[in-house]
Amino acid sequence: MLLLGISQARLPLPHNFNMKKSLLFFxxxxxxxxxxxxxxxxxxxxxxxxxxxxxxxxxxxxxxxSSKEYPLVLFLHGAxxxxxxxxxxxxxxxxxxxxxxxxxxxxxxxxxxxxxDYWAKKKYREKKKIGKRFKFPLNLGRPTRSLHLASLLLHxxxxxxxxxxxxxxxxxxxxxxxxxxxxxxxxxxxFAAAIPICGGGNPNHTFYYAKNTALWIFHGDEDSVVxxxxxxxxxxxxxxxxANVKYTExxxxxxxxxxxxxxxxxxxxxxxxxxx
Numbered sequence: 007m008l009l010l011g012i013s014q015a016r017l018p019l020p021h022n023f024n025m026k027k028s029l030l031f032f033x034x035x036x037x038x039x040x041x042x043x044x045x046x047x048x049x050x051x052x053x054x055x056x057x058x059x060x061x062x063x064x065x066x067x068x069x070x071x072s073s074k075e076y077p078l079v080l081f082l083h084g085a086x087x088x089x090x091x092x093x094x095x096x097x098x099x100x101x102x103x104x105x106x107x108x109x110x111x112x113x114x115x116x117x118x119x120x121x122x123d124y125w126a127k128k129k130y131r132e133k134k135k136i137g138k139r140f141k142f143p144l145n146l147g148r149p150t151r152s153l154h155l156a157s158l159l160l161h162x163x164x165x166x167x168x169x170x171x172x173x174x175x176x177x178x179x180x181x182x183x184x185x186x187x188x189x190x191x192x193x194x195x196x197f198a199a200a201i202p203i204c205g206g207g208n209p210n211h212t213f214y215y216a217k218n219t220a221l222w223i224f225h226g227d228e229d230s231v232v233x234x235x236x237x238x239x240x241x242x243x244x245x246x247x248x249a250n251v252k253y254t255e256x257x258x259x260x261x262x263x264x265x266x267x268x269x270x271x272x273x274x275x276x277x278x279x280x281x282x
Contacts, residue, residue, distance in 0.1 A: 044104045048116065050092050053159040060155035061092035061118040065103060067111030070168070077112040077173035077278060079103070080160055080189075082182030088119045095119075098179060102268050110278050113167060117159060119152040125178070125185025126153065126207070139233055140184070142208035146191060153185055157193065172281040177201035179264040180232060187240065190215040199280035201273075203264045204229055206236025209243035216247035220280045223251065224267040226259030252276075 048063035067076055087094040095118040103114045119125055127150060128140045149157070163169060176197050178186040183205015190200055191211035195218050203224040221244060225237035234255065241253035254270070256263050267273065 045096050045100055047104065047107075048096060048100060048114075052092075053117075053155060053162070055155060055158050058151060058155060060152065060159060061090055062159060063092060063096055063100075063116045063118075064163075065100075065107070065112075065114040067113070068107060072168045075168055075170035075173075077110075077175065078160075078163060078167075078169045079112055079114045079277075080156070080174075080176045081114065081116050082125050082156070082176070082178030082185040082189075083116065083119065084178075084180035084182055085119075085124070086180075088121045088123070090118065090120065092118055098264055099177070099268065102274070106274055110274050112278070113163065113169060115159070115163065117152070117156045119181070123152040124150050125156070125181055126150070126188040128184060128206075140206050140236060142184070142188075142206065144208060144210055146188070146211075149188070149192065153188065156185075157189070160196075170281075173198055173278070174282075175199045175201075175277050175280070177203070177277070178205060179203040180205060180261065183232075187211070190219055194218055195282070198282045199277045201267075201277060202237070202240075203267050204232050204237070204261060206232060207240055209239050212240065212243045212249070213247055216244050216249035216251075218282065220250040221252070222273075222276060223253045224256070224263050225254075226256045226261065226263035228258055229261050229263065231261040 048065045051062050051064055053060045053062060081099050083095040083098065087097055095116045100116060127146065128142050164171060174197055176186050176189055177200065183202035184207060186200050186202040187205060187207025190197060191214055194215035197219050199220045201222050204226065223237050223241050225234045227234050241251055244251040256266055259266065
């Protein structure tokens with residue numbers, strides 16, 4: 007959020023400012039200005055259904071042609087980016103798609119979960135040194151309001167935009183990783199690939215989507231927020247059902263396992279290569 011604000015705030019100039027210092031100053035802040043400008047390519051939109059609203063940002067391919075079909079990526083942010091400012095959800099992950107916009111033309115959607123809501127239904131209890139131990143219900147019942155709105159938004163985009171129905175992907179981190187697993191359980195035949203990062207879900211639900219969706223799961227083995235056991239259990243159960251699943255665990259990494267995950271050289275290549 008600090009980076010996004012730089013282009014809007016009036017930056018203080020140092021005392022005795024001259025042309026040489028001006029150039030050095032500009033070169034120092036240029037990467038941040040460029041980043042802020044790039045993120046503005048994600049259009050601000052709001053989805054409304056029955057009086058309930060969901061802020062979201064959407065990135066279209068360069069030279070978007072409605073007569074063609076493009077892959078669509080739904081990205082679910084973590085708990086720290088909840089709100090209604092329609093900006094915070096771009097903190098993690100958005101830059102990855104911007105940098106690869108030309109190489110992987112796609113429709114990329116970042117909805118924003120409400121402040122007091124969650125993407126997934128779960129309960130948890132604290133466990134020292136191994137992170138929170140979450141419990142995910144076997145009977146999913148009704149989804150959370152934010153996840154329900156996100157699913158309706160996705161349905162509308164598939165219907166109204168130039169989306170290839172065989173190349174729809176979902177990814178998410180932390181709370182969004184949990185939402186990713188729940189979305190798969192609720193819509194087991196919709197997603198060609200999924201990337202849940204430091205999340206978790208009910209292993210019993212994997213049966214429904216194991217044969218349809220390729221998964222790449224990430225977690226840090228020292229995660230103090232979401233225990234690594236959750237991703238281990240999901241990966242193990244998916245392999246039992248002969249799913250197309252990869253599991254990457256980072257040694258010595260705490261909760262921010264999405265940082266090294268986004269640096270994986272074949273992160274996007276792997277995802278965009280999958281289709282139903």
